[in-house]
Amino acid sequence: MNNLEAAWSLNEIADLLEIKGENPYKIRAYKRAAASITNLQLNLEDLYKEGSLRDVPGVGKAIAEKLEEMITTGKCSMLEKLREEIPPVFRSIPQLPGVGLHAARVIYNNTDIKDLEQLERAARQRKIRALPGLGPKTEVNIIRGLEIIKTQRDSSPLNLASASAEILVGFLSSLDITHRVALSGSIRRGKDTVHDVDIVASVDDKKFIAENFAKHPHVKEVSQSTDNRIEGLTWLGVKFDVMLVEEQEFIPVLFWTTGSKEFFRELTVFAAGKGCRLTGNQVIVDDRVVPVKDEKEIFELLGLSYIPPEIRESPEVIRA
DNA sequence: CAGTAG
């Protein structure tokens, strides 16, 4: 917990209080304290140790307690409570150009809007301009802002990632030493933003691939390369991670790398309860490696109905 | 003047 993080938290508290319609002076107090800490040359944790948090301008009893909690636990219960209380859409509203906290507050206190979809509908039905203190201007800004968000989503890193993914998968598939190639990770889970391109490939000569991947014209650099794994960057600025596996490992590795991390970890726990071990690259029952030809077999083995990659986000889906 | 932005 550094000074900047603490300041950000206080600022977020101020914003959420403002959306709620709290006392303006209280809001300003949080903002002042945040600004004060942002400019502070001393380290907050040091000040806490010597018990002089309240020497910081704008930090009184209440805010000092919040800082203490943040420093000792890394969290702020007040902030967490506010985040629960106020739907995420109201943290998006002030991000829209020309729409600020005031509009967020009015909408929060005068409507039942709970998500972006409802907000857009209300705006298009001209319900926003009817709210006290808000006019056509705000309404138009909301609609325009939402449009911008959408188009940015459409041209988001996913497009670049997909382009790189297609090229790399195409390259691997074209080799006659390749058996199977599949996209994995967050792309396979259908996420609209991805951090990198994950590919699983079963090939006859892993070493050959590892040594020659860097020569592909679409590959800008290979940062790490072993016989089993190649990490690097494409000319489109997309990171990639290629897992090279034996044919019998293909499905277990695909399953593992598809994730999400939380989902897979929870499933290993669940499997353990059924006497089944899921490692990164094999499925083991009674100390014997069980060959699997597709993911469906893994779920059948565990007595689960098939869970498609798109919903392998949180562990909750396992219990369903 | 009200609302927004920094």
Next chain:
DNA sequence: AGGCCTTACTG
């Protein structure tokens, strides 16, 4: 207890 209240720009 009671005061605190940015400033500048835009429509």
Next chain:
DNA sequence: GCCT
């Protein structure tokens, strides 16, 4: 909420 902070400050005087």
